Amino acid sequence: MSPPKKVLLILSLPLLLELLVSCCSCLDTTFLSYSNCNLTVQNLDNRGANPEITQETNLLKNAFGIKISISRSESFCNNKLNSGIFIASANAFKCDCNPEFMYNPIDSISSIKIITRNDFDATHPSGADVSEYFFVYSGRGYTALADFVLRDQQKLYSIANSTLEFDVLLMEPPTLGTAHEFEVVAELADGSHLSNQTGLITLN
Amino acid sequence: MQKLIATLLFMIVLKAGFAQEKTIGNKRLYIKPAVGLNIPITRLFSGNITDNLLNYADHAVIFQMPSATYMFSSNWGIEVGLQLGFSGDFQTRVNNLNSYFEEKYAADYFVLPVYGFNQQNNAGLYNSYWRGMFGLVYQIEKPKYLILSKFLIGSTDLQITPIRRDLKERGTNQVLKLSYFPDTKRNQSFFTLSTGLTLGYKISKRTWVNFDVQYAYSKSNFSIEEKLRNPLTEQTLQNNFVYKKDIHTLTIGVGLIYDILPLIY
16 A cells, blocks of 8 residues: 555545444434324315315315324423423434434324214215225325324334324215215324314215 | 346356366357347237337347357357347337327317426436347357257347326316326236347357357236326226237347457366
8 A cells, every 4th residue: 555545544534433433323213202283274175286275165075185284292281392402412323323213192193083073975974984084195095093103103213293184085075965074083192182173064 | 037047147247257277278258249130920909009108129230249158068058148229219219198188089189298207208218228138058069160949048138218298288287197007017027938049150269250140039027008088077088908919030140259268268
């Protein structure tokens, strides 16, 4: 090896060592908990290229959907999130470190149901569960509401911006009446539930 | 195939450089950069929309990439060469696809790009194909002229660019998945036979300008599947565009022939 190359190698050794050390210093995952606190719903008009939140009450029954938002909070509800200005610590992501924080739900969502408040069709009178007609569209395809909730939607790696938001689309329009109202109910593992209603809408 | 041709090319230069006797004698090592036009006798394209997914053109500008002919005797030699074919109409193909989708579906559907897949105007549509050949060369050398006739075998390699689009139905929640994918693999290689004639006019001690005519035959056998799938019901409409063709082409080109053996040895 020529002298200039040796000098370069020696000079770069500290940098290489630093790289190795930083890659190997994975922190242990800290396990925390969160609660599902509040559920809100908004009507969606999907007549265009993408679903849009609407305040209109007169909507197309073939292009109707509901945006469901479930806000979460660290530990118990009403806890204010302490978000520091600086990052407490940082891991080298390329080193296959486990996530620094893992939030598990205190009260995981066991199911989300959509209940019709009006007669929907011949087999679904007022008060019936019509969740089977609603699907989540993800880009790859449609997912049944039950499958979507039970998949990976309950794992959290950061409590900031942790609100669970998703759109459910009505893929089987009602055959009875035009005035409809839906109630979205999230049942939690501890037996409690969160719910909200769409308000009365006209589906044509 | 390109790797094989490149290896052979390297070996020829190496052989020419090291396996010489003290005198070069009748041996030659020609390097032949050239440019030409591919004129189809029969075509690969059928006029289908899927033609736009093939990185190929029946009418193409051809660049003779590193190509070497090693004459191991006064008459006989071996040639190895790579040709790069440019169709030169990338934007036209993109426009053709977009126009086709709009005309066919826009009345009832929004034609949407699939996130993370050819999102920006079919960026995957490359615009070149390769032909790698090697074989025997027979030479007649006169004081001012050089005639090379050759018989070559090799392959023509092209890529097929798959395309996906989402068709969001206007006024409903329905989305259909439209896709065009090759039935087997994205890289297709066609066995190719070729014969040709090169006429060179000497302009210096080791340099000729040349006119080149080359005939090539290759056989393609693949298809592109058009699928329109309803992800809710999993109903699928499928249509196959078959490219099982005998492709005869004529390439006419001009270039330089330069004997580099005295430089190596």
